[in-house]
Amino acid sequence: MRIKVCLIVLFAIALCANTAIASSDENTNWNETVNHTLYWGDSIEVDGFLIKANDFSKARPFDIETDYVMLTINSDDSEEWSALLSVNNSQIPNTKIFGERLNITAFEVVTGIDIPAPYTKIGVSTFNVTEKDIDSWINNTIFVTKTRSKDTYIDERVFITIQINNLRNLEFQSVLINETLPENILMDPDINVDQTVNISPYSKNTIQYSVKALRPGNYTIPPTEIEIIDNGIKYYQYTNSTELVVYGPYINATKTAKVDGNNPQLYDITIKVKNEGNRAAYVEINDEMLPNSVVMQGKIATEMxxxxxxxKTLEYSIRIEDIEGNPIVPSAKVYFSDSKGYSDIFKTKKFYLLEEEEDLPEPIEIPEDDQNTEVSGTPTEENDGEDTEYPSFGRIRSVKDILDNTMRIINEALEHK
Structure with a gap:
């Protein structure tokens, strides 16, 4: 009989030891427990949680073992919990975990009419969430992808699809979708990609939008950020990036004027056009003459x-019979199209043409609200795309320079009074 009792005792000890070891393994991610004493109405803050001793069991002539404490807990993420904890009560537990991140254990509850105020002694520990734990959890819960429909042309839209797969029986509210696009890629104005969605258990959420490129080239659409909040913890998941190729011509044009050093009435006009796209383009250039000017050499229109x-370059020379004031050099109009049928019109910037002066400041072109700043077309070929030096502006000045010079003269006159 004694042998049987000993075996039972040894078995119980071994079972308790195994249980303790298992419990220890499970609690390796919990921070060290810190003890606190809370009197009725007291509160403490622990790692973003506000714990308050909100109430106690009814006071009796003396303290009893089944007394309990009512705790209220609020997190920084506006979560709220309440719980009853007791030490020796078979109906009320002595420990509880809140939001999978806060563990509170009551090891003493004292109440009764023989003390000034009831109080409790509790142990508090928080869960130590590592980046590895977060990544593992979110990767096993949410899977996201991003795809595009096809490569596109400069005047076409391409569709981007974001798919969110929920792999668990969990529901997520207010999931944020944050999208980023590279420069020169515009999003469909009728669709708001940066939005908030709800994700049901084991569901697939699909978000689709279209984009259009301002110029041809190779683009990388960055990963989309998915922000999920679960039990007060923020998790982030990112889609893959996707490559987009946009085809078409892209043309820049400039117009300059240079005075003849021997004859101030003669000017050389140069219009340069470069195709910065990845498709050839047919170009028509039509320039507008300055007032009171005649063409001496070359032509003011061409196609190529x-x-x-x-x-490619269009060059011609003019003679101005009578320069009145500071005439404005008008824009050259560049029309272009390609083999696909895509076309557009561009106008070069205007600028002032002034009489020759010494030590002129750097000229600045006249900005216009209704002028494009970039062009598309095809002029006379000059080199294989290498940067070329444009002729100097000569006697060309900006409106700002004129105003600055005028104000300088006025200020000097006032100073001599």
Whole structure:
């Protein structure tokens, strides 16, 4: 009989030891417990949690073992919990975990009419969430992808699809979708990609939008950020990036004027056009003459084809019979189209043409609200796309320079009074 009792005792000890070891393994991620004493109405803050001793069991002539404390807990993420904890009560537990991140254990509850105020002694520990734990959890819960429909042309839209797969029987509210697009890629104005969605258990959420490129080239659409809040913890998941190729011509044009050093009435006009796209374009250039001027050499209009990364030039000379004031050099109009049928019109910037002066400041072109700042077309080929030096502006000055010079003269006159 004694042998049987000993075996039972040894078995119980071994079972308790195994249980303790298992419990220890499970609690390796919990921070060290810190003890606190809370009197009725007291509160403490622990790692973003506000714990308050809100109430106690009814006071009796003396303290009893089944007394309990009512705790209220609020987190920084506006979560709220309440719980009853007791030490020796078979109906009320002595420990509880809140939001999977806060563990509170009551090891003494004292109440009764023989003390000034009831109080409790509790042990508090918080869960130590590591980046590895977060990544593992979110990767096993949410799977996201991003795809595009096809490569596109400069005047076409391409559709981007974001898919969110919920792999668990969990529901997520107010999931944030944060999208980022590269420069020169515009999003469909009728669709708001940066939005909040709810994700049901084992569901697939699909978000689709379209984009359009301002110029041809190779683009990388960055990963989309998915922000999920679960039990007060923020998790982030990112889609893959996707590559987008946009085809088409892209043309820049400039117009300059240079005075003849021997004859102030003669000017050389140069219009340079470069195709910075990846498709050839047919170009028509039509320039506008200055007032009271005649063409001495060359022509003011031409048509040509310019291949990608090529530069073509239209040059002509004019004589101005009578320069009145500071005439404005008008814009040259550049029309272009390609083999696909895509076309557009561009106008070069205007600028002032002034009489020759010494030590003129750097000229600045006149900005216009209704002028494009970039062009598309095809002029006379000059090189294989290498940067070329434009002729100097000569006697060209900006409106700002004129105003600055005028104000300087006025200020000097006032100073001599």
């Amino acid at each position: 084809v310019i291949f990608p990364d090529k530069i």
